[in-house]
Amino acid sequence: MIQVTNMTGGYETKPIVDHVDFQVNRGEFFGVVGPNGSGKTTLFKLMSGILPLWEGEVVIDRKPLGHYPRKQLARKVATLPQVQQSFFSYNVYETVMMGRYAYQSGFFKQPTERDKEVVEHVLKQTGLTEMMSLPLNHLSGGERQRVYLAQALVQEPDVLLLDEPTNHLDFSYQKQLLDELKQLSLTSHLTVVSIFHDLNIASLYCDRLLLIDQGQITQIGKPEEVMQKPLLERVYHSSIDVHANPTLSSPQMNLLPDYFLDKTRAAITPALVEATEEKIVVRTPQLLKTFSSAVKGGGFGWYRNFINYHVDKSFNCESPSQFMIEKCQQWELTEHDTLAMITAAHLSDYSERFFLGDGVSILILVTAGLGNAVDVVHGDKRVEADQPGTVNTWVFIDGHLSEQAFIQGIVTATEAKTKAFSTCGIKDSLTNTEATGTSTDSIMIASTQTERQLEYAGPITFLGSKIGQMIYEATKEAIERYLERMKPQ
Numbered sequence: 083m084i085q086v087t088n089m090t091g092g093y094e095t096k097p098i099v100d101h102v103d104f105q106v107n108r109g110e111f112f113g114v115v116g117p118n119g120s121g122k123t124t125l126f127k128l129m130s131g132i133l134p135l136w137e138g139e140v141v142i143d144r145k146p147l148g149h150y151p152r153k154q155l156a157r158k159v160a161t162l163p164q165v166q167q168s169f170f171s172y173n174v175y176e177t178v179m180m181g182r183y184a185y186q187s188g189f190f191k192q193p194t195e196r197d198k199e200v201v202e203h204v205l206k207q208t209g210l211t212e213m214m215s216l217p218l219n220h221l222s223g224g225e226r227q228r229v230y231l232a233q234a235l236v237q238e239p240d241v242l243l244l245d246e247p248t249n250h251l252d253f254s255y256q257k258q259l260l261d262e263l264k265q266l267s268l269t270s271h272l273t274v275v276s277i278f279h280d281l282n283i284a285s286l287y288c289d290r291l292l293l294i295d296q297g298q299i300t301q302i303g304k305p306e307e308v309m310q311k312p313l314l315e316r317v318y319h320s321s322i323d324v325h326a327n328p329t330l331s332s333p334q335m336n337l338l339p340d341y342f343l344d345k346t347r348a349a350i351t352p353a354l355v356e357a358t359e360e361k362i363v364v365r366t367p368q369l370l371k372t373f374s375s376a377v378k379g380g381g382f383g384w385y386r387n388f389i390n391y392h393v394d395k396s397f398n399c400e401s402p403s404q405f406m407i408e409k410c411q412q413w414e415l416t417e418h419d420t421l422a423m424i425t426a427a428h429l430s431d432y433s434e435r436f437f438l439g440d441g442v443s444i445l446i447l448v449t450a451g452l453g454n455a456v457d458v459v460h461g462d463k464r465v466e467a468d469q470p471g472t473v474n475t476w477v478f479i480d481g482h483l484s485e486q487a488f489i490q491g492i493v494t495a496t497e498a499k500t501k502a503f504s505t506c507g508i509k510d511s512l513t514n515t516e517a518t519g520t521s522t523d524s525i526m527i528a529s530t531q532t533e534r535q536l537e538y539a540g541p542i543t544f545l546g547s548k549i550g551q552m553i554y555e556a557t558k559e560a561i562e563r564y565l566e567r568m569k570p571q
């Protein structure tokens with residue numbers, strides 16, 4: 083659809099865009115990203131014929147740009163420039179109608195019925211119908227932006243060139259506008275080429291991205307091919323983190339502010355533990371990155387209050403998560419930064435291990451109730467838990483874990499727990515085989531994400547070997563305390 087070959091151009095004698103080649107397919111949503119001054123707007127000006135090409139060629143639908151008569155080009159390509167000229171004396175309707183000039187002929191250029199129909203449709207589409215009689219200087223920046231977009235859309239172009247279309251728009255209008263453009267590209271095969279400063283928005287909406295730096299293409303491809311940490315850090319000279327979006331496949335990036343990178347450490351020590359018969363609470367001065375199967379706060383999250391709450395053996399509840407939210411309110415704990423587990427185990431039997439050394443501290447807490455010990459190989463023989471019985475395991479680390487270290491840490495800790503079950507001879511009461519855990523065990527790893535980088539947590543790594551040993555010992559001790567308590571008197 084658009085074929086750009088060897089495109090070179092700029093201002094006065096200095097080439098800003100330098101020997102650039104790419105192509106955009108029909109109906110594609112194509113994003114142009116790059117740092118300030120990298121040449122994005124200049125590239126657009128060259129693509130739309132506003133600036134002359136010094137070298138190379140732009141071919142749209144097999145016809146070079148320069149071969150299009152002015153009105154024919156306006157029906158083919160519409161642009162939404164970054165800085166708008168003011169039509170402040172005109173109202174919204176008149177400004178949008180100006181986009182139809184390429185369809186009007188004759189001396190007086192009266193709008194036809196078709197022109198009016200298209201303008202009314204686009205006004206509705208862009209949410210401007212209500213304000214169509216207002217003069218432009220009565221509108222907010224975002225509303226004006228929508229007027230200029232409407233002006234481009236009424237040209238009914240095959241290609242829409244947008245320079246920062248969501249500038250001045252609040253997030254709901256950004257979403258609305260981009261959803262509409264995406265829809266047009268999907269259903270009407272409108273080709274959208276758009277400059278974005280927001281890499282996350284670009285990644286969410288674009289089929290492909292072109293990353294430009296100093297007038298040259300640094301990378302071109304699908305968002306996941308362009309949104310790469312080393313590449314973006316090199317081009318933007320900034321600390322960036324790239325993550326999987328929790329809901330969609332488009333990668334997302336986070337800026338890493340310097341003040342956050344320099345943050346002081348949240349010391350992890352046994353002094354943080356407050357244990358009563360009712361609940362074990364650990365409060366940390368800073369939010370910890372947490373990966374867990376907790377009833378409230380499961381998955382990855384950031385928390386500073388950690389609760390292991392004791393419930394009676396007869397506890398039965400539709401939504402343990404909602405139950406714990408209500409408990410948080412009762413205890414005046416902020417719900418959004420509180421993670422909670424539930425257990426019927428006696429909390430005074432909890433077991434603790436602490437390690438400090440090699441630039442890392444590790445605190446482990448285990449509570450054990452074995453009423454529902456189960457052999458994982460025979461889980462299918464049980465329909466539901468016989469009685470509450472849970473091993474809840476907490477691992478706090480003052481260190482910086484990679485995401486794979488979180489997952490390996492969970493695996494290592496689980497293996498260590500199973501080993502403790504085996505050492506203590508715990509049996510599945512239904513099958514009389516060796517139990518591997520209970521049916522409702524919960525586990526959590528929480529880390530300060532400061533200082534020492536801990537890439538891995540498998541059993542023979544520094545972190546994994548500590549977790550393995552400490553969980554084994556703590557779980558064994560908690561089990562022994564449970565067995566002691568359960569002994570017939």
Ligand SMILES: Nc1ncnc2c1ncn2[C@@H]1O[C@H](COP(=O)(O)OP(=O)(O)OP(=O)(O)O)[C@@H](O)[C@H]1O
Pocket residue numbers: 093094098116117118119120121122123124125
């Ligand atoms: N009219 C002009 N005359 C001379 N130089 C210009 C002109 N417009 C832009 N430049 C220069 O060309 C370079 C690229 O500018 P351009 O506007 O294309 O960058 P950009 O990537 O769109 O930047 P931004 O993200 O800040 O909008 C910059 O160094 C800029 O100073």
